[in-house]
Amino acid sequence: SSSSIFCPLSSCGPRGEVWSDGWRWLPERICVGGTSRGRLLGRGHSDVAPGAVGVPPLLGVVSILRRVSFLKKAVDQRNKALTSLNEAMNVSCALLSSGAGPRPISCTTSTAWSRLQTQDVLMATCVLENRSDFSLDQGWTLCIQVLTSSRALDLDSACSAITYTIPVDRLGPGTRREVTLPLGPGEDGGLDLPVTVSCTLFYSLREVVGGALAPSDSEDPFLDECSSDVLPEQEGVCLPLSRYTVDMLQCLRFPGLAPPHTRAPSLLGPPSDPVATFLEACRESGSQPSGPTSLRAEYLPPSVASIKVSAELLRAALEDGHSGVPLCCATLQWLLAENAAVDVVRARALSSVQGVAPDGADVHLIVREVAMTDICPAGPIQAVEIQVESSSLADMCRAHHAVIGRMQTMVTEQAAQGSSAPDLRVQYLRQIHANHETLLREVQTLRDRLCTEDEASSCATAQRLLQVYRQLRHPSLVLL
Numbered sequence: 001s002s003s004s005i006f007c008p009l010s011s012c013g014p015r016g017e018v019w020s021d022g023w024r025w026l027p028e029r030i031c032v033g034g035t036s037r038g039r040l041l042g043r044g045h046s047d048v049a050p051g052a053v054g055v056p057p058l059l060g061v062v063s064i065l066r067r068v069s070f071l072k073k074a075v076d077q078r079n080k081a082l083t084s085l086n087e088a089m090n091v092s093c094a095l096l097s098s099g100a101g102p103r104p105i106s107c108t109t110s111t112a113w114s115r116l117q118t119q120d121v122l123m124a125t126c127v128l129e130n131r132s133d134f135s136l137d138q139g140w141t142l143c144i145q146v147l148t149s150s151r152a153l154d155l156d157s158a159c160s161a162i163t164y165t166i167p168v169d170r171l172g173p174g175t176r177r178e179v180t181l182p183l184g185p186g187e188d189g190g191l192d193l194p195v196t197v198s199c200t201l202f203y204s205l206r207e208v209v210g211g212a213l214a215p216s217d218s219e220d221p222f223l224d225e226c227s228s229d230v231l232p233e234q235e236g237v238c239l240p241l242s243r244y245t246v247d248m249l250q251c252l253r254f255p256g257l258a259p260p261h262t263r264a265p266s267l268l269g270p271p272s273d274p275v276a277t278f279l280e281a282c283r284e285s286g287s288q289p290s291g292p293t294s295l296r297a298e299y300l301p302p303s304v305a306s307i308k309v310s311a312e313l314l315r316a317a318l319e320d321g322h323s324g325v326p327l328c329c330a331t332l333q334w335l336l337a338e339n340a341a342v343d344v345v346r347a348r349a350l351s352s353v354q355g356v357a358p359d360g361a362d363v364h365l366i367v368r369e370v371a372m373t374d375i376c377p378a379g380p381i382q383a384v385e386i387q388v389e390s391s392s393l394a395d396m397c398r399a400h401h402a403v404i405g406r407m408q409t410m411v412t413e414q415a416a417q418g419s420s421a422p423d424l425r426v427q428y429l430r431q432i433h434a435n436h437e438t439l440l441r442e443v444q445t446l447r448d449r450l451c452t453e454d455e456a457s458s459c460a461t462a463q464r465l466l467q468v469y470r471q472l473r474h475p476s477l478v479l480l
Contacts (some may be wrong), residue, residue: 104132252355
């Protein structure tokens with residue numbers, strides 16, 4: 001009797017006949033003791049000596065086995081890629097359908113000062129938490145972009161922001177991953193505030209799909225031919241998670257509030273730099289302060305800016321977490337809610353506090369109640385005045401900008417709840433607005449004059465410009 005040998009293959013090859021059930025009759029070169037044409041393989045008709053095996057048949061079997069192995073590996077890679085794509089679709093739908101509610105996958109950012117080598121550095125900690133039912137495996141990357149205020153204002157340098165990429169591998173349901181990165185100060189010793197930290201999840205289609213369609217160790221010409229046409233054109237999918245702004249109120253340090261044994265050495269102790277330590281030790285006890293910051297603090301009054309807010313508006317916004325607390329104290333606690341010293345401010349029920357900016361300048365926050373008598377015809381309006389003082393004009397502006405940003409958010413939220421303003425004297429408000437428009441035009445005129453005047457004449461112009469700025473920083477309006 002004669003017998004034949006068949007091998008399973010996934011597709012038709014250049015040789016052999018494929019049957020309807022996927023089996024191929026072996027060609028002539030794979031025969032072992034068969035007919036002269038290799039179609040029927042039997043016993044007793046081979047020219048090979050008994051007990052010997054021909055080399056060409058073995059090579060053919062090895063070639064087919066290698067091809068089957070490559071095809072099986074390619075199928076496994078494609079199945080894995082399909083599973084990953086299915087998980088990515090589920091994650092994308094879960095994030096996009098969450099709306100304004102809590103997200104199943106979130107990234108929260110917090111800041112704190114840390115001591116690195118010889119200087120204090122502001123560190124940002126981003127916590128990626130997976131509260132969904134899906135896993136983040138191959139192809140997922142957490143992208144953290146840090147954008148400073150100077151780069152945000154300069155359109156040409158928007159692409160020069162620092163971006164950190166952290167591969168996310170095997171982040172299963174209920175797990176979290178923590179990433180810590182420095183925000184500053186830079187090499188010049190300054191910290192350009194505000195700083196925006198944006199967190200985004202990125203899924204790489206080319207990494208997952210491209211690797212499955214074009215396996216690196218494949219020797220199958222069919223796979224090599226079709227991979228270039230079906231690779232995805234897009235690099236991947238971006239899913240924004242959070243956007244966090246770090247401003248002056250979060251970066252202030254309050255060495256006077258900390259216990260003596262926990263105070264930062266960089267604020268109260270001697271400088272860490274050996275040269276600075278030597279110069280400090282050689283300075284006479286009665287010598288005058290040196291440096292532009294010290295001279296300004298010694299001979300010039302501090303820069304001041306203020307903003308007034310309706311007491312009724314603040315009570316409505318702070319009633320949930322500050323019940324039973326004096327309004328001025330509750331307002332200061334709300335302003336410093338994201339600062340590490342807020343617990344001490346709350347425990348001592350403070351309405352004013354003096355802190356230190358990242359560059360070492362003093363920043364004084366004062367909250368007090370005032371009455372606005374000329375706005376409402378029904379009588380005085382009770383308001384809260386938030387005043388910012390600093391020996392550094394730049395630090396005062398940064399702190400004032402941070403306060404205004406919080407106030408804008410609060411007013412927007414209260415307006416969405418249907419809060420109504422009291423009756424106002426419209427003519428009085430129009431007069432104040434006209435006065436401010438006049439001051440703004442004068443500012444533009446003075447700034448243009450500074451560009452054309454000589455050094456002797458520009459001194460008086462600069463003095464007048466500072467006076468106008470001082471008037472603009474103390475408006476007679478109140479947020480209602």
